[in-house]
Amino acid sequence: MRVMAQVAMVMNLDKCIGCHTCSVTCKQTWTNREGTEYVWFNNVETKPGIGYPKHYEDQERWRGGWVLDDRGRLKLRSGGKVKRLLGLFANPDLPSIDDYYEPITYDYDTLITAPAGRDTPVIRPKSALTGKDTAIKWGANWEDDLGGAAEHAAGDPNIAAMPKQAADKVRFEFERTFMFHLPRICEHCLNPACVSACPSGAMYKRAEDGIVLVDQNRCRGWRMCVSACPYKKVYVNHNTGKAEKCTFCFPRIEAGQPTVCAETCVGRLRYIGMVLYDADAVTAAASVPDPQDLLEAQRNLFLDPADPAVVSAALSAGVPRDWIDAAQRSPVYELAIRHKVALPLHPEYRTVPMVWYIPPLSPVLDAVSEMDGDNADPDQVFHGITQLRIPMEYLASLFAAGDTEVVAGVLMKLSAMRGYMRARTLDGTVAEELLAATGMSSMDMERLYRLLAVAKYDERYVIPPAHRETAAELAELGTGCSLDVPGGPGMGRVLLPLSVLPIKRNGEP
Ligand code: SF4
Ligand code: SF4
Known part of the structure; x- marks a missing residue:
């Protein structure tokens, strides 16, 4: 390893x-x-x-x-x-x-230098490459x-x-x-x-x-x-x-700062963190024959940062201690590996991508609403997830090499989390059936909810700064x-x- x-x-x-x-x-x-x-x-x-x-x-x-x-x-x-x-x-x-x-620009000079007249001057789009008039x-x-x-x-x-x-x-x-x-x-x-x-x-x-x-x-x-x-x-x-x-x-x-796209994201939907992986296993993980096995193979590359054997191997490999600490608090590990709700984009390309996506539940919720259903009712949403082939097949083509079960499993977790938190917050009850349906514990539900719904800046971005000794x-x-x-x-x-x-x-x- x-x-x-x-x-x-x-x-x-x-x-x-x-x-x-x-x-x-x-x-x-x-x-x-x-x-x-x-x-x-x-x-x-x-x-x-x-x-x-x-x-x-x-x-x-x-x-x-x-x-x-x-x-x-x-x-x-x-x-x-x-x-x-x-x-x-x-x-x-x-x-x-x-x-x-x-790429285009506009002939802004015309606006500024046009002589006074009865008509408002009009500017044409110009190619930013050739400077000539162009049609967009x-x-x-x-x-x-x-x-x-x-x-x-x-x-x-x-x-x-x-x-x-x-x-x-x-x-x-x-x-x-x-x-x-x-x-x-x-x-x-x-x-x-x-x-x-x-x-x-x-x-x-x-x-x-x-x-x-x-x-x-x-x-x-x-x-x-x-x-x-x-x-x-x-x-x-x-x-x-x-x-x-x-x-x-x-x-x-x-x-120790997030990327500009993440820092400025209006939806606060980006998470950045360190993950530890086994570099010796990458080629084998990218080579599994069935494209639908690639997701699991890629997940298996990530090492549990809390495992003492991994910590010791990481220290021996020269990974700084504070980077290991950061990996233990990594929102990426939490979402992609612990909760398995984030998926890689087109794993079948076999490049083992490191930007993962939580697929959108909204197409399913919209469809349930359109059928006059209650999109806050997990039963109806679960039913929608299993019935709505089209979004499922489309999302599976993007995120799971066509495996609809993987996408359905993620959407069920997301939907169950909403139902669970709704029951807990509004009725003060624990929706045991949702825990059973998803195999999640109460703590899993709370942790996932915290990350997806209310996580603050420091929880969304856990980035250890570079080390002075490697600065040169x-x-x-x-x-x-x-x-x-x-x-x-x-x-x-x-x-x-x-x-x-x-x-x-x-x-x-
Ligand atoms: S909400 Fe979407 S489009 Fe807007 S900044 Fe965030 S990622 Fe970009
Ligand atoms: S450019 Fe980026 S996305 Fe494309 S193969 Fe290289 S690392 Fe992967």
Whole structure:
């Protein structure tokens, strides 16, 4: 057993109101620069929908993540080393700017300098890339609140994976079915495809906390990481030709502070904590043959931070004592492992993602209300959970490699917790039947309720600061990752001809 520490995140999707504050604050912090106009390290998608970039979940198209070879060993879906090297200059699995969207600005000067006249001056949208007039046809958030999504629903890869009858129902009764928001950042995977695909060794996973970064000094702009990432969370800065990605706000994490997206989240739905895992077991966990076994295999990677044997192994491996203490109070461990209500996004990509999600109960509650049921009655909600195939199959495609029982189990726990607390608070009774139905104890219910409903800042973010003794090493790593400003270390000369950058339209040479 080789114990390592990982900083990880859980998001509670029931609380996301799709306000995009997280995206905007992240952009202001990290990608408000030339070359990254189209880049959103944090984006919020409306589901069902095709997302950003378009259809990123369709790995038949983009060939991201890992698959098993004939002998059951992991290999990048994008191909082995030889194939990737042969494709260096003609990589067909790369989204174009049209798959993201053409970033726009406005000709604000016209507003300020227009001569006095009878008509109000009008400003036209201009491409932020070419400066020319442009028509706005798509955006990172085009499907917001299902706006325009009815037109594109058929293209959602999760719907394509559903049985035909259910898929047709989602397509044709789209706005009546369900919707929710899905905020996404880099998953800082334990088995990152981006790192394995990088021919320059520029992408790396920090040993001390597992944050995945790009060394700007080593990146040669081959873009293999963009193709290999199944979540499409590596981007190319078209000014520098180098890869950039979510940094998990590592300077803040080192200071014991949450990421900017978490700090500013209006719904207070993000949780950040340390988890301990067995690094020797990652490859085996990512290689289990049946995709529906991946969730349990990934859960089993996490070590119980209260187990004296784990504590001793962690100390021997150099994990600082206060990091182990933090792991023992980790809201991520609590939600993902102790209560098993958080699930990884697309575990079948086999990258072992470290941003997990509590699936939304609201589609089920809405459906129960629509049937004139009482969505506060656990019996009716339980019934709804077992009957409502469509949201269940859709959520299972996102979070459990299609296993609806896993999602139903989580939603039952969440629903039971509401019923249990309602009975306790309003009637002063203990709903024993809910404890029996979910296999949870009273203490489990109270702990889960506390975390999901009333947890304060210090309970949602349990982040031990970086250690002074590792500061020099961290500073050195930080220099390589700086994305800060034009002229900074990451903003050097373009190393590749413009023709091989992704900033071109589909079909253009
Ligand atoms: S989600 Fe992040 S760590 Fe995982 S493969 Fe993509 S870029 Fe790499
Ligand atoms: S700030 Fe929070 S609530 Fe708002 S969109 Fe982002 S994740 Fe959702």
